Amino acid sequence: xxxxxxxxxxxxxxxxxxxxxxxxxxxxxxxxxxxxxxxxxxxxxxxxxxxxxxxxxxxxxxxxxxxxxxxxxxxxxxxxxxxxxxxxxxxxxxxxxxxxxxxxxxxxxxxxxxxxxxxxxxxxxxxxxxxxxxxxxxxxxxxxxxxxxxxxx
Amino acid sequence: xxxxxxxxxxxxxxxxxxxxxxxxxxxxxxxxxxxxxxxxxxxxxxxxxxxxxxxxxxxxxxxxxxxxxxxxxxxxxxxxxxxxxxxxxxxxxxxxxxxxxxxxxxxxxxxxxxxxxxxxxxxxxxxxxxxxxxxxxxxxxxxxxxxxxxxxxxxxxxxxxxxxxxxxxxxxxxxxxxxxxxxxxxxxxxxxxxxxxxxxxxxxxxxxxxxxxxxxxxxxxxxxxxxxxxxxxxxxxxxxxxxxxxxxxxxxxxxxxxxxxxxxxxxxxxxxxxxxxxxxxxxxxxxxxxxxxxxxxxxxxxxxxxxxxxxxxxxxxxxxxxxxxxxxxxxxxxxxxxxx
Numbered sequence: 437x438x439x440x441x442x443x444x445x446x447x448x449x450x451x452x453x454x455x456x457x458x459x460x461x462x463x464x465x466x467x468x469x470x471x472x473x474x475x476x477x478x479x480x481x482x483x484x485x486x487x488x489x490x491x492x493x494x495x496x497x498x499x500x501x502x503x504x505x506x507x508x509x510x511x512x513x514x515x516x517x518x519x520x521x522x523x524x525x526x527x528x529x530x531x532x533x534x535x536x537x538x539x540x541x542x543x544x545x546x547x548x549x550x551x552x553x554x555x556x557x558x559x560x561x562x563x564x565x566x567x568x569x570x571x572x573x574x575x576x577x578x579x580x581x582x583x584x585x586x587x588x589x
Numbered sequence: 590x591x592x593x594x595x596x597x598x599x600x601x602x603x604x605x606x607x608x609x610x611x612x613x614x615x616x617x618x619x620x621x622x623x624x625x626x627x628x629x630x631x632x633x634x635x636x637x638x639x640x641x642x643x644x645x646x647x648x649x650x651x652x653x654x655x656x657x658x659x660x661x662x663x664x665x666x667x668x669x670x671x672x673x674x675x676x677x678x679x680x681x682x683x684x685x686x687x688x689x690x691x692x693x694x695x696x697x698x699x700x701x702x703x704x705x706x707x708x709x710x711x712x713x714x715x716x717x718x719x720x721x722x723x724x725x726x727x728x729x730x731x732x733x734x735x736x737x738x739x740x741x742x743x744x745x746x747x748x749x750x751x752x753x754x755x756x757x758x759x760x761x762x763x764x765x766x767x768x769x770x771x772x773x774x775x776x777x778x779x780x781x782x783x784x785x786x787x788x789x790x791x792x793x794x795x796x797x798x799x800x801x802x803x804x805x806x807x808x809x810x811x812x813x814x815x816x817x818x819x820x821x822x823x824x825x826x827x828x829x830x831x832x833x834x835x836x837x838x839x840x841x842x843x844x845x846x847x848x849x850x851x852x853x854x855x856x857x858x859x860x861x862x863x864x865x866x867x868x869x870x871x872x873x874x875x876x877x878x879x880x881x882x883x884x885x886x887x888x889x890x891x892x893x894x895x896x897x898x899x900x901x902x903x904x905x906x907x908x909x910x911x912x913x914x915x916x917x918x919x920x921x922x923x924x925x926x927x928x929x
Contacts, residue, residue: 568695569696569698570699572699576699580848587850587851587890
């Protein structure tokens with residue numbers, strides 16, 4: 437079917453930051469998009485640091501209960517006032533599949549370098565079934581073009 | 590006295606009209622649920638269900654029976670969600686706005702391409718509910734003994750160019766309001782063609798819903814409401830006076846027409862048997878004369894032809910015109926003294 441099974445997934449991804457913008461991995465947290473923007477239980481650590489000690493690349497991992505439809509969006513919020521309240525999930529390895537951030541984008545152009553939010557899009561694990569439909573589609577289009585060319589002669 | 594082909598066509602058109610408009614109630618009641626998962630709007634983006642209730646492009650949260658986009662005008666705003674989700678222009682529009690990755694659309698594109706390839710523009714001639722309403726208007730004109738207007742080939746070509754002129758800006762606006770910086774405009778311009786499409790006005794009416802007829806809450810929605818009524822007036826006038834001249838302008842028909850030539854459903858002519866009486870051209874509701882004009886061509890699937898088979902019905906020569914599917918003959922013209 438089109439959508440893979442709904443269920444629990446481990447999500448891992450990296451977000452890059454400018455020098456001095458995120459002093460510590462503790463100044464960064466994940467929020468749900470929409471509604472009350474609740475904090476998501478996440479494990480964050482600095483995978484790489486700038487020479488001033490600030491976070492260059494943050495590795496973020498959290499558990500995610502997927503529905504059936506489409507991609508899911510989260511905010512990554514950072515700043516000196518931000519404190520992660522929820523500790524990371526204990527058993528990410530036991531979840532069914534690992535997903536990765538597909539992209540992270542800044543939602544508005546006038547954000548403050550030292551504090552702000554990134555919109556993160558979480559894609560499901562690549563599923564061959566999605567792409568399998570392109571094979572017969574291409575075959576039909578090829579047949580259509582061939583028949584048109586044949587009629588044109 | 591109606592010919593068997595005309596009886597078959599009207600039967601299919603009326604059945605398709607009922608199924609497309611009321612299938613949301615009938616088929617979902619039988620199945621108990623929608624078939625196929627739908628593509629949903631990402632967080633923060635508008636969909637036809639999340640627009641304000643008074644918006645003219647608003648569907649009240651009903652899921653269709655079959656969650657995909659067939660060729661032909663299956664309107665999103667059918668009562669009860671309708672049999673299918675929406676037309677192909679709606680699909681391109683909403684998914685450009687939502688910036689849906691192509692892989693999520695692969696199944697829907699496959700189903701559309703398959704169905705459009707198999708039947709070409711027969712979807713327009715036999716299934717489209719707007720075409721059925723239009724043919725009913727044509728029938729009314731005949732009852733009133735009013736002659737239809739004839740349009741030149743140049744005018745029909747101009748309409749076809751205009752249909753590209755409708756489709757291209759529709760897709761461009763849809764993509765534009767999908768960009769993060771322009772999302773505030775989604776509340777006005779989401780599904781831009783639907784805002785003025787006659788199906789969006791007519792289909793909910795048949796379900797007894799009038800909330801989508803007009804919205805005068807702000808300047809843009811007022812303009813679009815008035816524009817949609819002007820387009821509806823043109824639609825009625827075009828079908829009443831010009832038979833299916835509207836179908837040359839329809840962007841859904843335009844997409845279907847890309848599959849007409851090359852489809853296994855073929856309109857064929859035996860050049861030797863044709864006496865160029867032009868009965869086919871007189872009968873054609875699209876105003877086409879290619880069947881009588883073309884020489885030495887066996888297959889006559891022009892982009893404008895909706896494969897309604899009126900030309901086959903009208904042809905007085907035995908086996909001169911025929912319709913085949915994968916080379917197998919389905920129907921052919923029969924000798925009639927009255928036209929010879």
